[in-house]
Amino acid sequence: MKPTPRSSITTLLLGCLVALLVTLCFWPGLSGDFLLDDGDNIEQNTALHVDSLDMASLERASYSFVARGGLRILPELTFALDYYGWGLDPFAFKATNLVIHVLTTLVLVGLFRTLLSAVGWTARKSSLAAAGMALVWALHPLQVSTVLYVVQRMQTLCTLFLVLALWAWLRMRLEQIEGRPARTFGMLTLLCWLLALASKEDAALFPLYALLLELTVLGFRASNPSTGRLLRHGFTGFAVAGLLVYLLWVTPHYWRWDAYPGRDFSTLERLLTEGRVLVMYLGQILWPLPSRMPFFYDNFEISRGLMQPWTTLPSLLLIAALLAFAWHLRTRRPLLAFGILFFFAGHFMTSNVIGLELVFEHRNQLPLVGIVLAATDLITLVIQRLKLGKLPIYTACALAIVGLFAGTWTRASIWGNPTRFAKAAPRLAPQSPRAWMTLCLHDHDLSRGNPSSAYFDKAIDACERGGAIGSSAAPLALVIEYKTRNGTVTQADWDAYLERMQHVVMHVENRRSAWTLLSRALAGDRLDPARVIQALNIVSARAGFTPDEFIIIGYFVLGNAAYAEDACQYFEQGIRNLPVNDPRISELPRDLRRRGQEVCARTLASAANHTATRSTTR
Numbered sequence: 001m002k003p004t005p006r007s008s009i010t011t012l013l014l015g016c017l018v019a020l021l022v023t024l025c026f027w028p029g030l031s032g033d034f035l036l037d038d039g040d041n042i043e044q045n046t047a048l049h050v051d052s053l054d055m056a057s058l059e060r061a062s063y064s065f066v067a068r069g070g071l072r073i074l075p076e077l078t079f080a081l082d083y084y085g086w087g088l089d090p091f092a093f094k095a096t097n098l099v100i101h102v103l104t105t106l107v108l109v110g111l112f113r114t115l116l117s118a119v120g121w122t123a124r125k126s127s128l129a130a131a132g133m134a135l136v137w138a139l140h141p142l143q144v145s146t147v148l149y150v151v152q153r154m155q156t157l158c159t160l161f162l163v164l165a166l167w168a169w170l171r172m173r174l175e176q177i178e179g180r181p182a183r184t185f186g187m188l189t190l191l192c193w194l195l196a197l198a199s200k201e202d203a204a205l206f207p208l209y210a211l212l213l214e215l216t217v218l219g220f221r222a223s224n225p226s227t228g229r230l231l232r233h234g235f236t237g238f239a240v241a242g243l244l245v246y247l248l249w250v251t252p253h254y255w256r257w258d259a260y261p262g263r264d265f266s267t268l269e270r271l272l273t274e275g276r277v278l279v280m281y282l283g284q285i286l287w288p289l290p291s292r293m294p295f296f297y298d299n300f301e302i303s304r305g306l307m308q309p310w311t312t313l314p315s316l317l318l319i320a321a322l323l324a325f326a327w328h329l330r331t332r333r334p335l336l337a338f339g340i341l342f343f344f345a346g347h348f349m350t351s352n353v354i355g356l357e358l359v360f361e362h363r364n365q366l367p368l369v370g371i372v373l374a375a376t377d378l379i380t381l382v383i384q385r386l387k388l389g390k391l392p393i394y395t396a397c398a399l400a401i402v403g404l405f406a407g408t409w410t411r412a413s414i415w416g417n418p419t420r421f422a423k424a425a426p427r428l429a430p431q432s433p434r435a436w437m438t439l440c441l442h443d444h445d446l447s448r449g450n451p452s453s454a455y456f457d458k459a460i461d462a463c464e465r466g467g468a469i470g471s472s473a474a475p476l477a478l479v480i481e482y483k484t485r486n487g488t489v490t491q492a493d494w495d496a497y498l499e500r501m502q503h504v505v506m507h508v509e510n511r512r513s514a515w516t517l518l519s520r521a522l523a524g525d526r527l528d529p530a531r532v533i534q535a536l537n538i539v540s541a542r543a544g545f546t547p548d549e550f551i552i553i554g555y556f557v558l559g560n561a562a563y564a565e566d567a568c569q570y571f572e573q574g575i576r577n578l579p580v581n582d583p584r585i586s587e588l589p590r591d592l593r594r595r596g597q598e599v600c601a602r603t604l605a606s607a608a609n610h611t612a613t614r615s616t617t618r
Contacts, residue, residue: 014131015109019102022138025405028102029148029412030094032421035438037151038173041065041079043088048080073198075154093150101147104160105138108369115373117207117337118174118217129376132397137372139404141288144411145295146362154200159366161196162203165189170218175528179223179317192364201349202366208242208345211235215331217336251353260355262507262543265302267353272303274351275315277359279343285364285371288404290411294428296435297359299471319344333381333588339374343367356462426462434509444482460486473500476511481520484527491528494531501535506543514539515549518556529560540573551584558595568600575607 034043042048047064050057061080065072078096086092110544112130117123137143146152163189172185195201202357202517214220214235222228255267265273277300284292303312326340350356384394414420422442425435440462447455466475476497483489497513504510514535521527536553541547545553554570557563571588587607589601 011274014127015106016140018105018109018131018135018256021135021405022102022105023098025139026098026144026147026410026412028409029089029100029144029416031416032089032090032094032148034090034093034150035421038090038149041151042083042093048076048083049088050084051079053084071198072154072200074157074536075199078153078157087569090150092150093153097147097150097153097156100153100156100160101138101143104156104163105134107160107163108137110133111163111170112256112373114167114170114174115217115335118170118538132401133372133376135401136404139401139408140285140368141290141293141319141404141407141411142361142364143283143294144415145410146365148412148415149362150269152362155202155362156364158196158200158203161192161199161551162206162209162366163369164215164499165192165196165206166190166209170190172218173213173218173222176222176227177218177222182599204257205345205349205381207238208348211239212338212341212345214333219331222267225323254353254355256355259505262505262511263355264505265358267355268353269302270358271353272306272312272316273300273358274302274347275319276309276311278347278351279315279318279366280310280359281347281364282343282371284361285368285563286375288407290407290414291428293361293411294425294432294435295361296425296429296432296438297357298434299429299431299469302358305449331485333377336374336377336381339370339372339377342370342373346370419446426465433466433472433475435468436462436469437472437478440466440475440478446479449485451482456482456486467496470500471504472509473497473504474513474591475507476500479518479577480527481517481525483524484520494528498531498534498538501538504541511539511543518553522552522556529556533557533560533563540570544575547582548579550577551588560596564597568597571600571604572607575604 045064048061050061058077058080062073062077063071065076074468075197079093082093082096097279109130112133113126115127117130121129146155168185168188170181172189175182177183193206196206197313214231220228220231220235222231257266257268259266260270263270301309303309305368306313306316322340323344326337344367345364346369350363351361382388414424419442422439425438426432429435440459443455443459443462449461450456460479463475463478463482466472466481476493480489480493480497483493501510503516514532517527517532517535521529521532536545540550540553551568551574556573557570558567571592575585575588588607589604590602592598592604
């Protein structure tokens with residue numbers, strides 16, 4: 001049904017109200033700090049710290065994520081613009097995230113309204129329902145860790161442009177069904193999809209979302225039969241090509257029968273675990289208590305088999321049943337079917353064979369749209385069967401929105417206060433080493449590094465409790481660092497850390513723990529150099545270092561007379577992996593000769609020749 005001018009005005013007014021409520025709800029969270037990955041991606045990413053808006057600076061900032069294995073141009077550019085305007089002020093970065101979230105909510109009002117009209121809702125009902133649905137999506141407590149975690153702008157921008165692309169695609173197809181020109185909407189679809197791809201790789205799933213729209217709501221219809229045939233043939237070709245790429249390239253490329261590098265699970269174990277993860281997401285969405293959203297999930301139990309734990313098989317069966325249910329109802333209840341299928345499609349990339357971390361709340365931002373659609377259709381069906389009047393309907397909707405507002409406002413208030421966030425982390429996730437480290441680091445910040453401060457002792461206690469969990473060595477490294485400063489470190493502390501390093505998964509945090517100890521030793525902390533070297537040797541054997549890191553380690557070892565003769569092995573490993581045109585290949589041997597290390601200098605000269613030979617034989 002085509003919207004009327006009056007319904008359009010109603011939608012606009014409702015959109016303004018929605019924007020105001022969303023802003024008020026998230027406002028308490030804007031005063032929070034940067035955290036976790038914000039450090040590497042923003043605070044320490046100097047390419048983003050632009051002092052002018054010239055093209056060279058903006059280009060360098062935009063492509064600063066390439067070295068991390070992605071091409072997220074738009075988020076990086078917006079980070080640079082935030083820095084240019086306000087420096088490293090977390091409030092400004094979080095405020096930009098909130099603006100993006102509000103814009104996405106307003107676009108969703110339009111998408112929902114168009115979808116509801118496409119399945120036969122009246123203009124007035126679709127306008128009211130669309131505003132309510134967008135508000136439910138925007139005020140869901142799961143959104144807090146996406147909107148207020150600055151680095152997740154990559155996700156929020158991707159969601160914004162994917163929603164725009166879906167809306168444009170839907171408008172294009174409705175125009176084609178009515179026999180009107182649709183080229184403009186087609187161009188908008190392509191443009192928005194490209195912008196989404198420039199935000200995050202997940203946007204590659206857009207053709208799948210469009211296909212689901214055709215299979216449910218649109219049915220490949222068009223006034224021109226040739227257009228309908230083109231759509232069917234085009235999507236059939238896309239589906240076949242996508243399946244072949246997945247089976248013949250993606251799966252063989254990413255599949256690991258043993259554990260992924262830096263992970264504690266194989267591909268099969270990951271797929272089994274993700275079934276439970278998806279069911280957990282559904283539970284968090286449908287029963288959105290903030291206490292069920294800990295943010296830290298590094299302690300999530302891995303499924304080692306269909307019944308290990310026993311919830312693995314039931315979770316997989318539930319997912320299969322939901323998919324079969326949606327497919328069965330795709331023509332009778334197209335909105336319900338599309339919503340269910342859209343939720344699982346939105347998780348297709350992150351819950352598949354790529355060795356990503358198992359759980360992240362932000363992965364639900366776009367799939368949540370599907371659950372809102374499915375729930376709306378189910379509620380509508382119940383209302384029709386029970387023949388409910390307007391008063392109970394409006395009352396129930398108001399109570400739901402108030403409940404979501406309260407939950408999200410509560411969670412945002414915690415995120416907006418660093419102390420409350422740090423204290424809440426281990427309370428909500430008591431078996432998470434990362435949660436305890438968050439509290440440990442916060443208490444250390446409050447102590448300002450003063451060993452006589454009560455907060456300093458609290459920091460040690462929090463890290464000891466995190467280290468006692470057994471799945472991470474990083475808290476134990478902090479225990480050693482802090483106890484060294486207050487003079488209470490023991491050999492037992494070192495033994496516990498080094499023994500843990502021999503067995504834990506060598507992921508980034510564990511690998512970095514040894515480097516942190518080295519950095520503190522180089523900064524003057526009286527850490528036991530022999531023990532630091534032991535930790536570095538464990539990391540070198542189990543994970544390795546970059547050439548730059550090997551060279552830094554070499555100078556550290558060289559500076560400790562008792563171990564100086566062992567330094568050459570680190571220099572050699574570094575020089576063998578440097579680029580052939582790196583000046584340090586020739587500078588290092590000369591520097592070592594000046595320091596009286598003639599034997600090591602000759603060894604490095606030989607390694608340099610090996611590097612040059614390797615280059616010429618490529």
